[in-house]
Amino acid sequence: MTETSKNLIAEYYALHLGELRAFVAKCTGSPADSEDMVQTIFLRLLQTDKMISAVTLPCLVYSAARNIVADYWRHRKSVERHETYVKSHCDCGTDSGPASVYAPAEIMQLLERGMARLSPKSRRIYTMSVVGGMRVSEISDTLGVAYKSVENRLGAARKEMRRYMSRMLA
Known part of the structure; x- marks a missing residue:
């Protein structure tokens, strides 16, 4: 990655961090998780081999944000499915003691x-x-x-x- 690209990403980060964090928080409903997701977006951008310009950077940032939000919901769905499975296969309703x-x-x-x-x-x-x-x-x-x-x-x-x-x- 060129120094120009790094500077462009750093400038975009400084100017649009709050905006991107708000976007991710609104999409996930989790402000705490949005902080980590936004950091991940910019880390991935800094590690990419793609050519980045002032025109393509916003598109890359929001595409990465949408992908991370989709991964977040896919993971949540998987966790919920697992919890539902565990609850449905456990006889917790008949005997709620610690041994059950x-x-x-x-x-x-x-x-x-x-x-x-x-x-x-x-x-x-x-x-x-x-x-x-x-x-x-x-x-x-x-x-x-x-x-x-x-x-x-x-x-x-x-x-x-x-x-x-x-x-x-x-």
Whole structure:
């Protein structure tokens, strides 16, 4: 990235930070999360190899913002689906005592045992994705492994973990 592009991004950041933060906060409904999302947008812009000009920068910024907001809602939907699944498969309604629900420590132990069953490469990829929150492309770059290979290993690891957790929580 050229020094001119960096200066252009820095100037845009200084002038439009509040505006972009308000846009993201309105789209997500979460002012606290919007701060992090806006920082991520500008970090990605500084790391990009694309040619940036004063004309293209606003478009790039708002395209990145829309993509990050979409990722945020996709993640929220996934979390809600998981919570609904857990609630519907737990007999919490019949016996609400502490023995009727797994303690978080017990679930963590089950997860750790399940992850220990994965191959070392799959375990590392699964951990980077699920625990670290990294995307497949980021994992691929970090490990120097082909994108498709990471994608396949992650899919297999997720499937194995679902099977294991279903068996153990049944």
